[in-house]
Amino acid sequence: MSEIIVTGGSGRLGQWVIRELLAHDYSVLSVDRQTTRSMPCQLLQADLTDANAVHNALAGARAVIHLGAVPGPNVEAAAVTYENNVLSTYHVMESAAAHGLKKVVFASSVFTLGWHQDPEVYWPQYVPVDEDHPLTPFEAYGLSKQIGEQICATVSRRSGIPTVSLRIMNVIQEDGYGALPWTTPTKESGVRFVLWPYVDVRDAARACRLALEAETTGHEALFIAAEDIRFDVETEILLREFAPQVEIRAPLEDKASIISIQKARRLIGYHPKNSWQTRCHK
DSSP states (O other): OOEEEEETTTSHHHHHHHHHHHHTTOEEEEEESSOOTTOOSEEEEOOTTOHHHHHHHHTTOSEEEEOOSOOSTTSSOHHHHHHHHHHHHHHHHHHHHHHTOSEEEEEEEGGGTOOOSSTTTOOOSEESBOTTSOOOOOSHHHHHHHHHHHHHHHHHHHHOOOEEEEEEOEEEOGGGGGGOSBOOOOSTTOOOGGGSOEEEHHHHHHHHHHHHHSOOOSEEEEEEOOSBOSBSSOHHHHHHHHOTTSEEOSOOOTTBOSBOOHHHHHHHOOOOOOOHHHHHTO
């Protein structure tokens, strides 16, 4: 099949996305500043903040899955995170439009909702949180992803290229289930709301492929999450204890996720297959 570009292909999610694509017979090119010995496809080293490098990298591609970014709020200085993530997304989207690509999938984040060092600062207006909920980031990483979504929407409006922003939860690797479930939080050791949900790396990679293949128009934003939370306690019990002001709009049975994935189910056929509960019960 036609070549698919994966930016950030050397990253922990990027490597799984590449495997997922190769398993479905796609031709893949990884574009990243970093190299890895285990890369199963061709790798082009390039700086995504360099407009010419990005333009050249995307030449001849059919679509791009844009994962390349500073991956969290505490990885680099805030200014570095903001500049790298916003500029790279701008260059990828402008190059996609210039080359007439057929699809762009952008890795956004749950941090667009609102992450803060103090767990009491941010709570959503309602749960399950869906794509209509306001985005109110407090820091550079979440802000960079919110702006990235707007860049995608802008280029879609101008060029007609379909774009999908996947608001991916905190990604759990295959070997990360030993740390789950997390200890039930207390008033003294609260856990930030956006850290309650998670997603298995294989489900996140599958979501990227499904978004690539789905027939969408314009720009769409989708939450990608597991169907449960990280704690071995009923979700509504936690909410009533820590955030009684949050409106519960739909039943949250047992340990149900506080993130709605109904739009992702409907639009791209996303159905998560992995959970700490199924892993623990095997």
